[in-house]
Amino acid sequence: MMHRLAWFGAQAARSIGASPVVQLVAVSTIAVALMVLGAVGVALVNLDGLVDRWRADADLVVFPRPGAAELPALAARVEALDGVAGTRTLDRDAALADLRAAFPDDAPLLDGLDRALLPAVIEVRLAERDPARRGPARAAVAEALRAMQAFEAIDAVDDGADLVARLERLRTGARAGGAVMAALALLAVVFIISNTIRLTLFARRDELEIMRLVGATDLFIRAPCYLEGALQGAAGALLATGGLWLLMRAVPADGLLDAPFGVEGGLRFLPPEAVVAGVLGAALVGVLASHLATGRFIREGA
Amino acid sequence: MIRLFHVTKRYGRDDLALDDVSLRVEKGGFAFVTGPSGAGKSTLLKLLFAAERPTDGRILVAGHDLSRLRASSVPILRRNVGVVFQDFRLLLRRTVFDNVAFALEVLGQPRSRIRPRVEAVLRQVGLGHKMDALPLRLSGGEQQRVAIARALVGEPAVLLADEPTGNLDAALSRDIMDLFTDAHIRGTTVLVATHDAQLMRAVGKRIIRLERGRVVEDDG
Ligand SMILES: Nc1ncnc2c1ncn2[C@@H]1O[C@H](COP(=O)(O)OP(=O)(O)OP(=O)(O)O)[C@@H](O)[C@H]1O
Numbered sequence A: 001m002m003h004r005l006a007w008f009g010a011q012a013a014r015s016i017g018a019s020p021v022v023q024l025v026a027v028s029t030i031a032v033a034l035m036v037l038g039a040v041g042v043a044l045v046n047l048d049g050l051v052d053r054w055r056a057d058a059d060l061v062v063f064p065r066p067g068a069a070e071l072p073a074l075a076a077r078v079e080a081l082d083g084v085a086g087t088r089t090l091d092r093d094a095a096l097a098d099l100r101a102a103f104p105d106d107a108p109l110l111d112g113l114d115r116a117l118l119p120a121v122i123e124v125r126l127a128e129r130d131p132a133r134r135g136p137a138r139a140a141v142a143e144a145l146r147a148m149q150a151f152e153a154i155d156a157v158d159d160g161a162d163l164v165a166r167l168e169r170l171r172t173g174a175r176a177g178g179a180v181m182a183a184l185a186l187l188a189v190v191f192i193i194s195n196t197i198r199l200t201l202f203a204r205r206d207e208l209e210i211m212r213l214v215g216a217t218d219l220f221i222r223a224p225c226y227l228e229g230a231l232q233g234a235a236g237a238l239l240a241t242g243g244l245w246l247l248m249r250a251v252p253a254d255g256l257l258d259a260p261f262g263v264e265g266g267l268r269f270l271p272p273e274a275v276v277a278g279v280l281g282a283a284l285v286g287v288l289a290s291h292l293a294t295g296r297f298i299r300e301g302a
Numbered sequence B: 001m002i003r004l005f006h007v008t009k010r011y012g013r014d015d016l017a018l019d020d021v022s023l024r025v026e027k028g029g030f031a032f033v034t035g036p037s038g039a040g041k042s043t044l045l046k047l048l049f050a051a052e053r054p055t056d057g058r059i060l061v062a063g064h065d066l067s068r069l070r071a072s073s074v075p076i077l078r079r080n081v082g083v084v085f086q087d088f089r090l091l092l093r094r095t096v097f098d099n100v101a102f103a104l105e106v107l108g109q110p111r112s113r114i115r116p117r118v119e120a121v122l123r124q125v126g127l128g129h130k131m132d133a134l135p136l137r138l139s140g141g142e143q144q145r146v147a148i149a150r151a152l153v154g155e156p157a158v159l160l161a162d163e164p165t166g167n168l169d170a171a172l173s174r175d176i177m178d179l180f181t182d183a184h185i186r187g188t189t190v191l192v193a194t195h196d197a198q199l200m201r202a203v204g205k206r207i208i209r210l211e212r213g214r215v216v217e218d219d220g
């Protein structure tokens, strides 16, 4: 058993060593395809994080009726509601200061802003911290606020549902797009590896002819190719991971997306288990591609 | 060991390479197959190691019914049938030793078993002193010895050779033929296709003559 594995390994090493340039081109091309796939993965991971955070953190916002005088009193009544942890009242000046902080580069623009257009708001912080239970809690508070609307100076209540729904749709679309990209990338990898294996088979054709002649089974023809394909896939995936990581470090992540959509602490990289799964998956795809290439070869040969 | 019953082989529609051939070579027998170019000698040998399938008739080789042989059983047959060609078919980047060892490696045999067997068979064909040479460093006769060693290393029951001396002069041809008679004496069933009438006379064994795909003479 061990000597067979050793022989398969030696055969694979021999054929890789016999055409290093072809191997290098193949692995780099695979890496590029997988990097595109990885980039899609990174986008999805971060979009996921964004949606989850919005779900978790989007506080409700109460818009008092214009000209409402007693904002602190209104805020106190809102604060008294079940499920509300606290409020923060932003009058027009505070709102403008907030905007300035969020968009420091657009200060001249904000200077010209008609202050009357900036409504005062009361931000509401929910008591519920558990992300899983925040949705229902928020809905309950929003309902209570809307009930207050009838007899309080409340113009509108924004519970963030609109934004979350839009992000949700964006995420669904991105996932579908990601699946299509993934399929294309995998197809490209299968294509590259099976063609490289075909080149290998062609380069080894005199050996393979002798193998057939002396009664070697298909396994002995195929196994070194499986190994070669798996190595190509895994090497391509590792290269893609490294490349993507370097690329993400090179991009100034903080400036990538502005507040309030900004991603705290920069973009998140793929989780380690996704990287491991990707490398193993690529190796498996390599085996599959080799199987296809050798299958064709074995059917064609006598 | 080898039996053909009314075997016909057509390539394509009307290219009749073998026409109703029946013959029998006993276990441990030795026979030449001869005849003019295009008579069907190579075709006959190809049928015997399942490189081609008969269009009609039955073939038995070393206990295998080749007309019913599944593709997955072809390797099992070939471990029992050594084949030698006119053009040697050696792996030029591998040494003499590795060329012969390769035939056992690809059957999954362990190195410890391969080395002594390869050394023994190379000494048997008179190449004990050239094991580390590359094939192109050898004479034609020596290259054919390597090919014969490769065919014999797995101790096949049957040895087939298609014009094994076609590229060699008369003296070398005799030396090569001695290797075949040697294998025959050790119990291997040997079938050699050749044009060389002088050689056949010198060896003095059974001769099967083909013409246009039919057996026209058989002194066995
Ligand atoms: N692969 C093939 N496809 C089509 N026809 C073939 C093929 N191989 C052989 N033939 C035909 O079958 C006939 C017998 O050929 P074969 O090679 O068996 O003859 P041979 O006796 O070995 O000749 P030679 O002495 O020249 O080697 C010839 O007419 C040849 O053209």
Ligand SMILES: [Mg+2]
Residues within 6 Å of the ligand: B041, B042, B043, B162
């Ligand atoms: Mg011939």
